[in-house]
Amino acid sequence: MTDGKLAVIGLGSIGSMALWQASRLTDSVVGFEAQSPAHARSAVGGDTRLFRMLYRGTPSYYPILQRSRSLWAELEAESGQDILTRCGGLSIGTVGGPYIPSLLETTRLNGADHEILSREAMAERYPQHNLRPDDIAVYDPHAGALRTDRAVTAAVAAAQANGATVHTNTPVDSITETDDGVVVTSGDQSWTFENVIVSSGGWSQRLMPDYLKAATQTKRIFLSWFVARDAAEFSPDRFPIFIRISGDRSMYGAPTVDGVTVKATLDGRGAPTPKADSVPRDLTPAEIAETTETVTEFFPGLFPNIVRSDAFPDLFTKDGHALLGHLGESSRIYCATGFSGGGFKMASGYGEIAAHEALGKRSFEGLEFLRPERYKTH
Incomplete structure (x- = not known):
């Protein structure tokens, strides 16, 4: 027995969106936040982030931006909040x-x-x-x-309305893969999940393998x-x-x-x-x-x-592109972090990709430049 199909660790820009999207796919998803969603010291602080369809380099971002624009509108409709001005x-x-x-x-x-x-x-x-x-x-x-605080809190609230469980003020100390799933520990508490998404932004490194610590x-x-x-x-x-x-x-x-x-x-x-x-x-x-x-x-x-x-x-x-994908072919740990200061505009799209792939519902092509495995040495 596990405590859920999916745990999302860190409910900031990407984690909140992954939780929201996962809650559309299963009622067995749990979010962990070390403080509270959109807390004052998180990377979403500062009122706004830019959303834009025009940028230089990496044409593969464009489909993610297109999907993100649609999802921001969906989140507005679902929450009744004005999120994208x-x-x-x-x-x-x-x-x-x-x-x-x-x-x-x-x-x-x-x-x-x-x-x-x-x-x-x-x-x-x-x-x-x-x-x-x-x-x-x-x-x-x-x-x-994009109104960052509204976006994050609206996504978490929408996930909870869909049946997601959220643990606030619960910093995760470790994640460990076992034969039964992934064990998540916080203090003297522990849970076991079928899959885990790591989306803790600047706090993600301590939950990463060494090769990703060296690359971030x-x-x-x-x-x-x-x-x-x-x-x-x-x-x-x-x-x-x-x-x-x-x-x-x-x-x-x-x-x-x-x-x-x-x-x-x-x-x-x-x-x-x-x-x-x-x-x-x-x-x-x-x-x-x-x-x-x-x-x-x-x-x-x-x-x-x-x-x-x-x-x-x-x-x-190191290359300015995010980490989006499983740690390995058989791993149950999925990274959705390392967005290098420019990820919020695509957060809704990234969250959808992470939720579907972590739950094994769907895989997305053309994202090799985001996969963590690019930093593995062979």
Whole structure:
């Protein structure tokens, strides 16, 4: 006898979605969360994450993004929550630089909807952005801002409504495969499940085999917010999400969700941190200086003073692609972690894949670049 068909360890961005999707397939699924879903120190902190269909490299992501977009709508319908603010998105960069040409190449391969905006068109439509003379933009009509806390809590609540059991404030100490299944221990308690999904983000390493520990690293992601001179100019109906890589400066952000502050954060600044539990929350003087200098140039409509900042842990792989799959052909342990700071937009799609594959309901092709086995040495 086991305590269930599936345990999901970690109910953050991917785990919450895997739990929700698994609850649609069986009423014998149990979620374990070390604190509570969407707790203040989890990788989903910071109000919003970007959803976009346009990106550079790895065309295989596009079907996952398409499915994720549909699933975000399903979660909204099922929960009655507004989760994806559909405000469009802008990718901004130098005409002949490393970003825009690569993004357009991938976009055309995928056949994704897009519109190229000249510097003049941007000045007319989105004057909030101060572009350099050689900058252009690519508009994504299907992009938007995901409300992370709402998404995670809605998915967990939907799973519970479907019959899933959730153990909060229950950190998992170990998982061990036996002839009977997978033993999950927390303190002096233990359970046995037919299958287990590990989706603990920055806390996943201690539950991994050595070859995956060596291929992953916990990093600190920091976020920053600014007050708008005129908040209406930065509302979702007038200010799309954005990613900008212009010469030596890069930044991404989202429209105001509180009617006052605007998220604008340096891109690609994740720094290694020893432990997910001890991420320094305060920005360094260098981070503050670069952030305010970039905002001063990019956004004249924002007061160039950081009014809010925070930092969160996430798990990164060596190649920047997630770990999605079983540890081996006969393993009952499934990894859904290591999303390298960019996984939330696809969390619903990743969660569906993880739930189906971990339960043996369906396998998905074309995901070799995500499988953990790529890090095995032969």
